[in-house]
Amino acid sequence: SQTIHQWPATLVQPVGSPLSLECTVEGTSNPNLYWYRQAAGRGLQLLFYSIGIDQISSEVPQNLSASRPQDRQFILSSKKLLLSDSGFYLCAWSVLSNYEQYFGPGTRLTVT
Amino acid sequence: AQSVTQLDSHVSVSEGTPVLLRCNYSSSYSPSLFWYVQHPNKGLQLLLKYTSAATLVKGINGFEAEFKKSETSFHLTKPSAHMSDAAEYFCVVSERENSGYALNFGKGTSLLVTP
Numbered sequence: 001s002q003t004i005h006q007w008p009a010t011l012v013q014p015v016g017s018p019l020s021l022e023c024t025v026e027g028t029s030n031p032n033l034y035w036y037r038q039a040a041g042r043g044l045q046l047l048f049y050s051i052g053i054d055q056i057s058s059e060v061p062q063n064l065s066a067s068r069p070q071d072r073q074f075i076l077s078s079k080k081l082l083l084s085d086s087g088f089y090l091c092a093w094s095v096l097s098n099y100e101q102y103f104g105p106g107t108r109l110t111v112t
Numbered sequence: 113a114q115s116v117t118q119l120d121s122h123v124s125v126s127e128g129t130p131v132l133l134r135c136n137y138s139s140s141y142s143p144s145l146f147w148y149v150q151h152p153n154k155g156l157q158l159l160l161k162y163t164s165a166a167t168l169v170k171g172i173n174g175f176e177a178e179f180k181k182s183e184t185s186f187h188l189t190k191p192s193a194h195m196s197d198a199a200e201y202f203c204v205v206s207e208r209e210n211s212g213y214a215l216n217f218g219k220g221t222s223l224l225v226t227p
Binding site: 006042043044088090092099100101102103104105106108 | 144146148153154155156157158161202206215217218219220
């Protein structure tokens with residue numbers, strides 16, 4: 001069966017520090033991968049999606065970036081965090097673009 | 113273009129009573145529709161999905177939803193609420209003819225279950 005992992009589970013970082021969140025998927029090949037952010041009291045905002053290695057599209061211009069160094073690994077990064085980057089970050093995968101997505105457990109990021 | 117509207121941001125029910133979470137969608141093509149549940153500080157879990165087969169869809173934990181094209185609705189129901197059902201619920205739409213990539217999430221409905 002397929003599983004999706006995210007780490008770390010929680011993170012507290014000062015403003016201006018770098019960020020690296022990791023997501024890995026097991027049990028499937030060539031998945032579509034997604035990064036979402038969920039701010040307090042708000043819905044999900046799609047940040048990035050990827051249909052293959054080194055094929056990444058950004059949905060919202062911001063100081064975040066994403067990379068996919070391996071087929072089942074998706075990384076969310078920032079060189080300098082802002083207070084507004086605080087939130088709950090969710091990684092997801094799907095078989096095809098318009099099919100249901102399966103979510104990881106999330107990372108709670110607090111920027112202080 | 114596709115979008116989804118969850119008509120209630122908060123719903124409160126007593127344990128053992130029925131649950132109704134309302135969702136309306138708009139879609140230019142044949143939509144796929146999903147309901148997800150999110151418990152506090154957890155990821156989203158797929159409850160059920162509609163992909164043009166039977167209009168009444170049964171999901172996990174006793175939930176079901178009915179696709180009504182004439183009403184452009186996909187309401188989520190459960191006959192008897194359990195305390196463990198308290199969570200955030202998201203209605204989601206996707207257009208299969210759309211060559212895009214993303215699901216379109218509603219803003220969520222917070223379900224409170226009281227003893």
